[in-house]
Amino acid sequence: MATLDPRLFYEQALVGNGITHAFGVPDSCLKGFLAYLYATKKSPEHIVTASEGAAIGLAAGYYLSTKNLAVAYMQNSGLSNALNPLQSLAAKEVFGIPLLLVVGWRGRPGEHDEPEHLLAGPRTLGTLESQGFPYEILPYTLEAVTSAVARLIKTAREGNTPVALIVPNHRFAAYSPERGESNGLWQPPVANVFKLTARAEDWRSSEGDLALSREHAIRIILKRLYPSDVTVSSVGGNSREIYMVRKENNEDLSRAFLSIGAMGHTYPLAYGVQIGHSKGRVICVEGDGSFLMHVGNVAVLAAQASDELIHVVIHNGIHCSTGSQPIPINTNNLLSLAGSLPYKQKFFVDSAEGLIQAFEWAEKSVEQARIHDLKQAGAMLDLFQNHGGTVVDTARVYGQGSSEEYLGQLDWQSRGLVVDTKLYPNIHDGTGKITHSSQDLRKHLDESLKALKTDKIDLWYLHGPDRSTPFEETLRACNELHQEGKFNRLGLSNYMAWEVAYISDLCMREGWVRPTVYQGVYNAIHRTVEMELFPCLKHYGITFYAFSPLAGSQLTGRYRRDTNDTDIESMSRFDPNTFQGRKYRRRFWNDAIFDALELIREAAGKHQLTEMDCAFRWIAHHSKLDIARGDSVIIGASSKRQLEENLGFMEKDPLPRDVVEALDKAWLITKGSVNNYWH
Template identity: 75%
Template sequence: MALIDPHLFYEQALVGNGITHAFGVPDSCLKGLLSYLYATKHVPEHIVTASEGAAVGIAAGYYLSTQKLAVAYMQNSGLANSLNPLQSLAAKEVFGIPILLVIGWRGRPGEHDEPEHLLAGPCTLETLSINGFPYEVMPDTLPEITQVIAGLVKTAKEGHTPVALVVPNHRFAEYRSDGAIQNGANGTAYGALRGTASKICRNPSRVEEWRSAEESLPLSREQAIRCVIKQLGKADVTVSSVGGNSREIYMIRKENGEDLSRSFLSIGAMGHTYPLAYGVQIGHPLGRIFCVEGDGSFLMHVSNIAVLAAEAPSNLVHVVIHNGIHASTGGQGIPIDTNNLLSLAGSLPYKQKFFVDTAEGLFQAFEWAEKSTLIVVVVNQSVKKTLPRPSEHPFELRDAFISSFT
């Protein structure tokens, strides 16, 4: 089957059907298309949102002011995040707002996929149909796709309803533009990181900020995670977020010949890592809990942190790894620059906050953390091309983790 060229998809299947705007959270099935949009379309034509529900919200508002359909894109694991605004804002039973959902289909029946996709995958079409959202699975050729989207747009407009194009894996060709977006590097986010990392600012009243005056960021995500693992005490555990963060912890633990009893790898549930770690802490008052989370995951449900962090105990340390991108899905930027991310983080009610970008700064923060703590570590965007995925069944990982408390 020939792979679909993202540029032709955009021009023919979307613009050809009157759609010029797209908002959403990245997904690896849609990687080629999203890398193309990220490199060539800018706000407000293309907006990477913090959560899938926000994409539906923007698409609904855009329709209200333009009477034009927009794309709200997402991975099927994020469909649940978007169901509230779909059901209670856009649905034909409420305001009847046409939106084209473009949904990456992980865990499609018959295809091998990771455990976190095995429930949502087979339910995806059913979830759409029980909610009354008409859908089509993306066909193989561009003319067929263009025709299917024309039909969906017609249904959406006539039926005053969201509709969905469900996209199986490996359908889009990779987008390449003179190497500009390979391996996660991207103009906007990287520029923002470089620009703000070159100053040292110390504001002990609210945040301890030790960032080097170097032009380039010395640490990668992997090196930052190595620092976390290195300083763990005997009773300390990690709880880590979806994607590369957990896979790097897995890799390092294996390299060290350690079992996984002191690391819970939360392979799904993007955005819910801090509440998960908070829950672990309730039954683990003695050791420290290091919650290791990517900046995309941190942003997705940051309001949970606003509620929890003030009362969080002294043994919970939240390490947010700020690389400015969704590295695990191909490097699409996160929708906030470093200054704003740090301002947001600085306003959250942890008792201690550290912003660092070197190993020395990170180790110092670990040493000084003695209350509910946030450490934002600003890292560069280099990642290994391939990272191991846990070969153990999630039950095995769960039981190993549980065994460290018994």
């Protein structure tokens, strides 16, 4: 079947009928025609707009000043973006501004097409009819096309109305610029070539001469994801390549939303996902054309966005999925625009190294994740083992799953380590609230085992009580998982003493696996576990593992009563801008705490000791932990240096008597103000 020569279409059907200007958003059905425009027409004769509505505005304004019609071109899916100015500006019922819509017809009835066109395609003509906009379908011959355009223009002028020329796929012939024919816009601003086929596996950007191709960028992004992260990607090559790379790596596609339509709305979509996805980050990946189309959404939303929403805009300078037409903005202006938007952090990179560095900085926004480098984590494990350490404590919630994942990648079993992990209830993981129901326990333990790359762990904790699920259901499920060989020992954390007693009695009565370890907060200025919990644990033969020996960093010596919020390190334990920081402030940031710290500081200073000396040596030598019975201390650190310091403090001798007495007095000061040991 013959196709239409784009040059003759412009010269005879358009110019021959008085139309010389065209504005719009590229579409693959119009690819040959647009190739001609890019090669031969400069602004203002031809302007690529950021959105279809803008094309209507340009065509309407051009008519108001010249009384000449202009073309507003777009894909049929973009008609919805154009309807507002068509209905409220150009329609005969309003200002009556004639213009010619040239609309690519994707999803035409009887033709196979992508799913994003299944709704719009069959309804395209009905949409125009419902608005009262006359239309014709592009004929096959130049003579017939010229006549059709003439009829439409006559109708538009006489009726003071927009009209439309509908262009099915494959009606235009391909166009190649003739020798010396170029307006300087046709070549993309980057040396990148894209394969334009319908098969997803062929949607790969070529490396060419670039330091960073789109595919390379996407591979880097996917490698930086934590297990709890999700991606939301825009229409075109971004979604296709994310699909391709994940499939190639046998990765879970359920955490990748591949938006195959709604161009320009990817960031609001990702923002909405992030609102309900409290257990991980949302990585929004879109192209520069999609970004530009409704950039006002970013201007409004970015200032309010969570740190866990990361927006990645891949700038290749073209609309690759519609024929590699250039986007209507140069690199410098795009960077200036992005630089003015209210993101909390902005990174502009053009290399793999730059993208990796940007993600490392962005990753620091992940609460509870202070280590973002696998090599650094491995070095800390080496140091820990050199000091005789064998057990590593983690949890499903730590670093939103990254802690378990790092340990899995570091092959903890080959190192001779033992890893314990925990499941905390009443938080959301993006699919709903986590509970301690039988179904959720199995699901999340399996996720932990997968991240840790093992079939079994030694100790699995119920990280906190889920009082919305009967303890009987929870413990029965734990017993089933234990019998299946998924863990050796059961632990509890953050439960009340009476709950520990109830659970222990129930498990013994039913013959179920019973808890043998309790993990709780315990330090020199937070000793609430001593009064009722310790006697309970001793009665049931349960050992105690103490966490937070530094009182949430208050015993590090870094904080004073007059410490300003602006002086507190971002993402640290007391960062007031994070959930974790606010939680620790409620626990350890009040006048009583600071009164106690001043007392400790004075006593320690007499012996040239630091608050950290006092904290670790107190819990190692003067607390009520019974090391011989199996009690232990969990030491945390966010760097190798910190870990070495903390381990060194634990190996020192007991404290002077007067310092111990000062710590006891400090506890009497804080006793009435610290939080409960249970959640």
